[in-house]
Amino acid sequence: xxIHLICIGKTDEAYLNQGLExxxxxxxxxxxxRFTILPDIKNSKNLSVPDQRLQEAKAILKQVLPGDTxxxxxxxxxxxxxxxxxxYLNKRALASVQQLVFVIGGPYGFDESLYLRAQKQLxxxxxxxxxxxxRLFFVEQLYRxxxxxxxxxxxxx
Numbered sequence: 001x002x003i004h005l006i007c008i009g010k011t012d013e014a015y016l017n018q019g020l021e022x023x024x025x026x027x028x029x030x031x032x033x034r035f036t037i038l039p040d041i042k043n044s045k046n047l048s049v050p051d052q053r054l055q056e057a058k059a060i061l062k063q064v065l066p067g068d069t070x071x072x073x074x075x076x077x078x079x080x081x082x083x084x085x086x087x088y089l090n091k092r093a094l095a096s097v098q099q100l101v102f103v104i105g106g107p108y109g110f111d112e113s114l115y116l117r118a119q120k121q122l123x124x125x126x127x128x129x130x131x132x133x134x135r136l137f138f139v140e141q142l143y144r145x146x147x148x149x150x151x152x153x154x155x156x157x
Contacts, residue, residue, distance in 0.1 A: 001093045002032040008106040009040040023139040030146035057111035070118040077121030086145035
């Protein structure tokens with residue numbers, strides 16, 4: 001199984017980029033992981049919120065292959081404990097999912113076309129985080145999930 005994380009817009013903060021690099025390098029020991037950052041929509045100030053969501057969705061969907069399993073990181077999604085997320089990833093691998101695509105959208109959420117394409121919505125918290133921070137939190141949770149699967153001492157319960 002491969003995992004692909006798709007995000008809209010670059011990360012401006014150096015400390016977040018350092019954290020991302022740390023966990024992405026650790027993930028490579030466990031899984032084929034790809035991280036794609038799509039540019040912010042040009043002239044977004046001239047677009048309505050629905051039009052901005054639609055433009056982002058078109059850019060995201062260009063990155064998704066027909067057989068991919070798509071999971072939207074969305075505040076309305078299902079919340080899981082880290083051990084449950086590890087089990088979810090394991091079940092996807094056992095189900096022979098070729099590529100699991102996680103998507104972090106722009107500041108206004110997702111267009112309906114992405115909800116229709118996705119197989120799951122996942123929430124990291126009931127709280128709202130910046131899209132830049134969610135990247136780091138999610139990549140750390142991926143790393144944690146694989147360490148849980150292998151019984152490594154990173155996760156304590």
